[in-house]
Amino acid sequence: MPQIINAPSYENRSTLPFSTNTGVVLQHRCALVFSIATALVANDLIVLGTLKEGYKPVSVKADSDGIANLTADILLVDDLENPATTITVASGLSFVDDGIKDGVLTKAALRYKGLEKPMYLVAKIVDASNAGLGKEIGVTLSYRYRQSTD
Numbered sequence: 001m002p003q004i005i006n007a008p009s010y011e012n013r014s015t016l017p018f019s020t021n022t023g024v025v026l027q028h029r030c031a032l033v034f035s036i037a038t039a040l041v042a043n044d045l046i047v048l049g050t051l052k053e054g055y056k057p058v059s060v061k062a063d064s065d066g067i068a069n070l071t072a073d074i075l076l077v078d079d080l081e082n083p084a085t086t087i088t089v090a091s092g093l094s095f096v097d098d099g100i101k102d103g104v105l106t107k108a109a110l111r112y113k114g115l116e117k118p119m120y121l122v123a124k125i126v127d128a129s130n131a132g133l134g135k136e137i138g139v140t141l142s143y144r145y146r147q148s149t150d
Helices: 107-111
Strands: 004-006 025-033 038-040 045-051 055-064 071-077 086-094 099-102 119-125 129-131 136-145
Touching: 025 045, 045 136, 055 071, 055 086, 086 107, 086 119, 119 136
Parallel strands: 004 045
Antiparallel strands: 025 136, 038 129, 045 119, 055 099, 055 136, 071 086, 071 119
């Protein structure tokens, strides 16, 4: 069973900010500072926050203090333990280098219209890594309310 790590943006039950003005692009950064040295293995989940129903991703970027080998898929899932719906926002986003990396939206994310239920924003670990004490990673998601459900 993979470990599930809740980032403070999720622990505080932070829903990403929203506006129902169609087409208005919002942006929110979710982050995790490792309070202890942490071993991460493939398929571990870092829960970053909750995206309200009806919203779709526009872009994604990662920032990192530099954690060797750490890459993750950024996903939207409807359930943390048994997801029936999984949308891959970006594949193989790297946290290896100190700095900021733009992710590339997948076709599924580009075409996603936003479901009538909230979705968890998670980073699913691809490559095993060890995150040192005090290292920080962040994911900035730009998103908007859907214009159509077609």
